[in-house]
Amino acid sequence: MSTITSRGTITIDVEACKGCELCITACPPQVLSMGTALNQAGFHSPLLHPGCTGCAACLFVCPDFCFEVFRFEQPMATAVPA
């Protein structure tokens, strides 16, 4: 096991998402990926992986206002399989 540090995190309004994927490419550390589950409207939505910096790039580019962005007072370490 190793650890990845996250300086920030986000919430995602999955039901508001229209699956455009703009957030995926906008995220500088590339910690967003498209999930496989469908929301009520039939769209895929993003998943967050460890390493978010709280930079808010995802919020800036989301046309459907799906994100809230937070910065931790103390960075969070998440254990990940090596």
Next chain:
Amino acid sequence: MVTIDTEHPPSNARQVGALKPDLLITGEHHLCPGCGEPLALRCLLDTITELELTAQTIGVMGIGCYTAFSMTLDVDLVQALHGRAPSVATGVKRMRPDATVFTLQGDGDMVNEGLQEVLHTAARGEAVTCVLLNNGVFGETGGHMTATTVLGQRTKNTLEGRDAAYHGYPILIGDLLARLEGATYVARGSVHNAGAVARTKKMVRRALECQERREGFSFVEILTMCPTGWFIPTGEGPGYLHDTLGEVHVMGELKVDGRIRTTEELHAENVARQRDVEARLAAGGLDD
């Protein structure tokens, strides 16, 4: 792969960004996936909130996909006919000089249907702020060419690409307005990536501040993605915008405090800014 809970807000963190702009009653809308117009609208609304202008703001809406937001916008609005928003805004501002007056129009609305309205409003130096959402197509009616469609751009009625010999040349409306004496602040932003959105928001702020100082006409053109009208996958929208519209409608502040800036100046600034934004994003944030 490890996935982090994004359903519940964390308890030990400071919120730095909210879901929807304060001035939208709901974030729900029926614009297409990957549309750039909600991003441009966010730049405008968040700036109005930050400058504490909400109570005195009156917007004038043109007609396009963005008009759907007139149902959920929490500011006073007047609905204009196609292309007439700048003239309506002139009337509003002259009757209510203390109001902050903005217009919101698309390229079809402003540059095709009502070009003379914005030209005369700028030439008269009316202290209003006109915002143009420019995607180079009539998005709402199916993706046809507008006056701002760039040469080679494929649209519903330019299937082989816009051809100067047959369709004429695009109108670079920002550059045209910048030449007018009455225009004090003219800028062209874009929403094709986070850095561009942050920069565009600053342009909107400067335009509204220009109006607050009663310094004349201010204008912000914002290049927006229209994947539906461009017939491309949503994920390709930002790159397409940058490589087609963005190459011709060059981003930057075209006129500041009445001084026109050259395309070379804009290009040099764009390269420097791109590097700066990449560095700041890598360091963890776009806020100052």
